[in-house]
Amino acid sequence: AGQVFFTLSVGIGVILTYASYLRRQDDVALSGLTAAATNEVTEVILGGMIVVPAAVVFLGVSGAQQVANEGSLFGLGFVTMPMVISSMPYGVFFGVLWFGLLFLAGITSSVSLAQPAVAFIEDEFGFSRRRAVVIFALVALVMCLAAVFGFSHGVVDDMDLWGGRFALVLFGTVEVILFAWVFGMDRAWTELHAGSDITIPPVYRFVIRWITPM
Numbered sequence: 701a702g703q704v705f706f707t708l709s710v711g712i713g714v715i716l717t718y719a720s721y722l723r724r725q726d727d728v729a730l731s732g733l734t735a736a737a738t739n740e741v742t743e744v745i746l747g748g749m750i751v752v753p754a755a756v757v758f759l760g761v762s763g764a765q766q767v768a769n770e771g772s773l774f775g776l777g778f779v780t781m782p783m784v785i786s787s788m789p790y791g792v793f794f795g796v797l798w799f800g801l802l803f804l805a806g807i808t809s810s811v812s813l814a815q816p817a818v819a820f821i822e823d824e825f826g827f828s829r830r831r832a833v834v835i836f837a838l839v840a841l842v843m844c845l846a847a848v849f850g851f852s853h854g855v856v857d858d859m860d861l862w863g864g865r866f867a868l869v870l871f872g873t874v875e876v877i878l879f880a881w882v883f884g885m886d887r888a889w890t891e892l893h894a895g896s897d898i899t900i901p902p903v904y905r906f907v908i909r910w911i912t913p914m
Contacts (some may be wrong), residue, residue, distance in 0.1 A: 706864060707739055711872035713816040720819075725895030733898070747777065755780040814840070873913055880909040 709715040722728070755764040755776050768776050785795045814836055821832040847856050879888055885905055892900060 703864075704740060704744070705868040705872055707743060708736060709812065711868035711870070711875065712813065713871075714812050717816045717819055718812075727896050727898075728894075729892050729896040729900055730898050751777045751780050754784050758783045876908065876912050880913070885909050 705711045709718065752764070755767065758780060759767065764776065764780075767779050781798060782795070785791050785798055788794055814833075817836050818829070818832045821827055821835055822829060825832075827835070847859060850856075885908070888908075889900075889905060
């Protein structure tokens with residue numbers, strides 16, 4: 701669940717920043733459906749179909765389970781894929797491509813994650829964008845030192861557990877409660893369908909309000 705929330709920018713604040721750039725008649729319902737469906741089919745279903753069988757082939761069932769239990773199911777990919785690539789012809793070439801794409805994905809995600817904080821500094825303190833970016837970069841550098849120097853002590857694993865899994869789901873729950881109960885389902889339903897090319901089935905009023913928070 702944390703991986704799904706992270707890749708869709710839900711529970712972080714990023715999706716709220718993106719929403720602030722939308723026009724009133726932009727199709728939120730269809731865009732949300734296509735983004736979520738495409739991302740999860742590609743990442744979870746297709747990715748799992750590649751990584752999990754490969755992990756069993758290279759590590760065995762017990763080895764794959766051990767790696768998954770020590771880290772996460774998605775962390776299994778970082779153990780398995782280098783083994784797959786190293787056994788391929790031109791493995792070094794494909795390895796450079798693979799980790800280059802991972803680096804690109806990380807950089808682009810970092811830019812989107814930085815935007816809410818930069819926007820907050822600009823709005824609340826009246827700083828220019830350049831100054832806000834410099835302040836954010838310095839704060840981020842200091843905060844990242846713990847991950848760098850405490851890596852061998854499990855600091856990154858703890859950050860991933862509490863930030864990447866627990867906190868995302870917690871904040872996502874808070875968001876849906878604010879949306880359905882504080883903002884109100886009637887107003888929420890109207891906003892969801894403003895400029896929409898699709899009609900969300902009415903059953904989702906009940907789902908969003910009751911089932912999702914539970």
